[in-house]
Amino acid sequence: MNRLRRRITLGGLSLAAGAGRSALAGSASGREPLVVWYSVEGAAGIRRAAESFTAATGVPVVVETPDGIPAKFQQAAAAGKGPDVCTAPHDRIGEWVAGGLMHAVNPSRAVFEDIDPLAWQGFEWRGRTWAYPYALDAVTLIYNKALVSQPPTTFEQVFELEQRLARQGRHALLWDYTNAYFTWPLMAAQGGYSFKRLPDGRYDPTDIGVDNAGARAGAELLARLLREGVMPVGAGYPEMEAAMAQGRVAMMINGPWAWVNLKRAGINFGVARIPAVGGQAARPFTGIRGFIINRATRQREVAVEFIEHCLLSQAGLRSIDQAEPLGAPASKAFYAELLARPDVGPKVAGIMASARDGVLTPCIPEMGRFWSSMKSSLTNLSESRQSPAEALAAAARRIREAS
Numbered sequence: 001m002n003r004l005r006r007r008i009t010l011g012g013l014s015l016a017a018g019a020g021r022s023a024l025a026g027s028a029s030g031r032e033p034l035v036v037w038y039s040v041e042g043a044a045g046i047r048r049a050a051e052s053f054t055a056a057t058g059v060p061v062v063v064e065t066p067d068g069i070p071a072k073f074q075q076a077a078a079a080g081k082g083p084d085v086c087t088a089p090h091d092r093i094g095e096w097v098a099g100g101l102m103h104a105v106n107p108s109r110a111v112f113e114d115i116d117p118l119a120w121q122g123f124e125w126r127g128r129t130w131a132y133p134y135a136l137d138a139v140t141l142i143y144n145k146a147l148v149s150q151p152p153t154t155f156e157q158v159f160e161l162e163q164r165l166a167r168q169g170r171h172a173l174l175w176d177y178t179n180a181y182f183t184w185p186l187m188a189a190q191g192g193y194s195f196k197r198l199p200d201g202r203y204d205p206t207d208i209g210v211d212n213a214g215a216r217a218g219a220e221l222l223a224r225l226l227r228e229g230v231m232p233v234g235a236g237y238p239e240m241e242a243a244m245a246q247g248r249v250a251m252m253i254n255g256p257w258a259w260v261n262l263k264r265a266g267i268n269f270g271v272a273r274i275p276a277v278g279g280q281a282a283r284p285f286t287g288i289r290g291f292i293i294n295r296a297t298r299q300r301e302v303a304v305e306f307i308e309h310c311l312l313s314q315a316g317l318r319s320i321d322q323a324e325p326l327g328a329p330a331s332k333a334f335y336a337e338l339l340a341r342p343d344v345g346p347k348v349a350g351i352m353a354s355a356r357d358g359v360l361t362p363c364i365p366e367m368g369r370f371w372s373s374m375k376s377s378l379t380n381l382s383e384s385r386q387s388p389a390e391a392l393a394a395a396a397r398r399i400r401e402a403s
Contacts (some may be wrong), residue, residue, distance in 0.1 A: 001388060004301075005154045006105070010279045011316060013267030021231050023120050023319075028202065029209065031059050031060065031347065032045065032085050032298070032299065033059070033060040033061060033083050034059055034060070034061045034062070034299055034302055034303060034306055035061075035062045035064060035074065035083040035181050036050075036061060036062070036063045036064070036083055036084065036085045036086070036306075037064050037065070037072075037082075037083040037085070037086040037087065037169040038063055038064075038065060038086075038368070039065060039069070039087065040065040040372065041323060041324035042259065042320055042321045042323045043063045043065045043323070044062075044276055044325035045059070045319040045320035045321070045322055045323030045324065046061075046246065046319075046320060046323075048062050048312070049296060049310055049311060049313075049315065049316040049319040049320065049322075050063070050306075050317045051186050052131040052310065052315070053305075053309075054311040055307055055375070057302070057308075059068060059299075059302055059391055061306070064083065066126045067315060068088065068325060069087060069088075069329045069364075070088065070089065070092050072371070073086050073101075073210050073294075074092075074095070074099070074101065075089070076225075076308075077096075077099075077102075077294050078099060078100040078101060080150050081296060082294050082296060083294060083305045083315060084145055084293065084294055084299050084302075084351050085291055085294070085303050085306065085307060086287070086291070086292050086294060086385030087135040087289060087291060087292075088288075088290055088291075088292045089211065089287050089288070089289055089359070089361075090122035090123050090131070090287060090288040090289075090290060090360070090363055091361040091362065091363045092114065092234075092363065093123060093125050093130045093131065093292075093363050094125060094365060095270060095317075095361040095364075096130075096292075096389075097125055097126065097130060097299040098365075100293070100295055100394075101296075102130050102131070102267075102292050102294070102295055103292075103293040103294070103295055103297070103300060104128040104129060104130055105128070105129050105130065105131060105132060105293065105304070106127065107129070107132060107308065108308055111132070111308050111312060112206055114312075114331050114332050114333055114334070115132075115133055115330045115331060116133075116330050116331075116333070118136065118286070118288075118333060118355070118356070119133035119135075119136055119288050119290075119330035120133060121360060122202070122286075122287070122290070123153075123215060123287030123290050124364075125138070125356075125363060130292065131291060131292045131329040132290050132292075132307050132308070132312060133288050133289070133290040133326060134289055134290060134312060134317065134326065134328055134329065134330050134331070135288070135289045135310070135322075135326040135329055135330055136286065136287070136288055136289075136327065136328040136329075136330060136351065136355040137255055137256070137286070137287035137289060137327055137328075137351070138255070138284045138285070138286050138328075138351060138354040138355035138357075138358045139181070139182055139185065139253050139254055139274070139284045139285075139354065139357070139393050140253070140254075140255070140272060140273065140274060140284075140350050140351055140354045141251055141252075141253060141271070141273060141274050141275065141350075142252050142254050142258060142259075142262070142269055142270070142271055143242065143250060143270050143272065144247065144249075144250050144251070144253065144267055144268070144269055144270060144272075144306040145268045146167065146247070146268060147170065147247065147250035148250050148251060148270075151251070151270065151272035152167055152275050153273070153275055154275050154276050154278060155221060155275045155276070156277065156279060157298070158173055158225075158230070158251075158275055159172075159228070159230065161173075161250065164229045165395045168245055169248075170247070170249065170250060171230060171243070171248065171249050171250070172230055172241070172249070172250050172251060173225070173230060173231065173249065173250070173251045173252065173253075174231050174232075174235060174243055174244075174249045174251075175231075175240055175253035175254065175340070176235075176237040176240055176242045176331075177222055177225075177226075177231065177378060177382060178236065178375060178378040178379045178382055179236075179237070179375065179378075180370070180371060180374035181371075181376065182253050182254070182282065182388075183218070183222060183284055183286060183312050183374075183378060184283075184285055184374075185218075185253070185274045185277075185282035185285075186218035186221055186222060186274075186277050186282060186308055187214065187215040187217075187219060187278065187284055188214070188215075188218070188283035188284075188358075188359060189214065189217075189218060189219045189277035189278065189280040189281060190212060190213070190214035190216025190218065190239075190277060190278050190284075191209070191212060191213065191215070192209055192212060192214040192215030193209035193210075193212075193215075193332065193359070194199040194208070194209065194210065194220060195207060195208060195209075195362050195364055195366060195367075195370070196209065197211075197216075198364070200266040200323050203366075205363050205364060205402075207399060208396050208399050210370070210373075210392055210395050210396050210399065211389075211392035211393050211395065211396040212373065213346050215277055215278065215388055216388055216390055216392055218277055219277075219378075219381060219388035219389075219391065219392055220388045221277060221339070221351060221377075222302050222381065222382070222388070223387075223388050226382055233382055233383060233384075234382075234383075238279075240252050240254070241258065241261060242267075244258075244262065244265075244267065245261060245262065245265035245267065246265075253274060254324070255272045255327065255351075256325045256327030256328075256347075256351060257325075257327075257403045259325050259347070260324065260325065270347070270348030270350075271346065271347040271349075271351060272358065273350065273353055273354055276344070276352065280355065281357045282354075284354055284355075284357070284358040284359075284360055284361075284362065285358060285359065286355045286356075286358035286359060286360050287360075287361050288330070288360070290330075291307045291311060291312075306355050308374075312331060314331075314333060314334055314337070317329055317331055317334045318334070318337075321334075321338070325344075326350065327351045328348055328351040328352040328355055334346065335352070346370060349382045366399075366402075369398070369399050370399060370401045371393075372398075373395040373396075373398040373399045373402075376390060376394075376395070376398070377391040377395035377398075378391065378393050380394070
């Protein structure tokens with residue numbers, strides 16, 4: 001930080017020129033602010049963390065919270081605009097790298113060694129690293145401790161729990177099952193896959209595994225849950241959240257972003273692995289969140305210093321996590337800190353275990369047609385318009401036809 005302060009004090013900001021993003025209004029210091037895009041919930045944590053950075057460097061930090069950050073970043077960066085630093089999911093980088101929207105990063109040794117290797121994998125593409133990871137995401141089983149003392153480890157136990165809870169007018173489990181992101185752990189458990197990953201890390205968009213035997217086994221399990229009334233037909237994400245908050249459903253498949261509302265509702269909840277399918281561990285999509293640097297920035301060096309020495313510091317991560325739970329931090333040191341806390345340690349461990357069971361979400365543009373095709377097929381399955389085999393065959397056909 002002192003090194004950056006000297007550069008600023010002695011020579012002004014002599015930084016790598018980008019594609020010419022228009023400067024925002026200056027601050028009282030007269031320096032161009034560093035602009036960061038982050039979620040509404042976590043923005044307060046970024047702002048608190050930035051106070052020490054501004055005090056040390058004189059560079060003001062402006063945190064903005066636009067809706068639909070990934071889509072808006074892509075549009076803005078393509079026009080040479082947008083923030084200097086942006087939060088991003090790893091599965092967008094293939095398209096963004098191809099569009100020349102991001103700077104590759106060269107992390108310091110200290111930062112590199114502190115970040116979990118799995119997190120770095122998410123942002124490696126074409127032999128380079130494209131972001132600074134800060135959190136790992138994977139959906140888990142979230143359960144109400146007042147209704148479930150020991151979370152089920154198999155789906156047969158889920159059906160047994162349903163029988164007990166039904167006598168109380170409650171249900172065992174609900175999730176947004178027409179969204180493949182939440183249903184995929186069941187379909188991947190016995191070998192389903194979206195696109196085949198090759199030994200060199202690339203994906204083959206012509207090798208599609210959404211209708212193989214393993215995927216069908218997961219889809220047939222979903223059909224049984226609906227057929228036997230464990231989950232209602234037509235329910236989606238809002239219904240799931242409301243049912244959990246009101247104690248009408250004991251468990252849901254969701255991610256750490258759901259913790260805030262559960263706490264507000266006064267639910268004492270735990271986190272565990274999603275129950276096994278046919279004796280095989282559920283395999284959710286593992287997502288990595290990271291901080292990327294806009295190719296259009298005029299403040300590349302400042303952005304690196306801000307990310308490495310402020311946002312990824314223990315104090316910075318702590319501030320962000322207090323505003324909005326990170327889930328499983330990519331930082332080994334901060335993960336260990338959270339693990340030692342009895343209030344959040346088991347929850348964070350549950351996410352990390354689920355992330356390690358899972359598979360990285362492919363970072364190729366073809367995933368767009370995967371999501372849309374699976375949405376249609378899972379809707380048809382849930383409404384009994386197609387059998388599981390028919391629904392998945394249709395999904396595979398749509399994906400192939402779109403290529």
